Amino acid sequence: MANKIVEETEQLLQPILEELNLELVEVLYEKEGKNWFLRIYIDKAGGVDIEECGTVSERLSEKLDEIDPITGAYFLEVSSPGVERPLKKPEDFKAHVGDNIFVKLYQPIDNEKEFNGKLLSFKEDLVEIEYKVKTRKKTLEIPYKLIAKANLSVSFD
DSSP states (O other): OHHHHHHHHHHHHHHHHHHTTOEEEEEEEEEETTEEEEEEEEEOTTOOOHHHHHHHHHHHHHHHHHHOOOOSOOEEEEEOOOTTOBOOSHHHHHHTTTSEEEEEEEEEETTEEEEEEEEEEEETTEEEEEEEETTEEEEEEEEGGGEEEEEEOSOOO
16 A cells, blocks of 8 residues: 555656656655655755745645545655665666765675765666775675665765
8 A cells, every 4th residue: 555655646746746856766655654655865965945845745735635646644754865875776876976975784794784974976787886994995786776774965074
């Protein structure tokens, strides 16, 4: 059910975001306590402002009211992903080469499942990062398919 709502919402969002030159980062439909939330995270180079979030919210709300894919009450939230935005697609990794990232893996590499470092490259489904072990810098290539979760990181010192 939640996956279907996410997919339908993404389809409704694409033309709106294309028109406004915005990028869809993530759509989440999740329950917190008794309430359901449809959370939309959008971005662009330089970040998004509150007016852009408001415009997307208004236009999406109109589309959702027309099609009505969600039975029951929910809260619609449209916002920026923030400084630690998730990296979901290969394009996200390519766009953030040179930035600091945090990566969590499905299975360990060198007995570790979490790495915080600088994204050096993304080529042929390999994520290359530079990270520190104590005071030494190391480089690691991680197969993209092993990444369970990744996001930008504020620092890696």
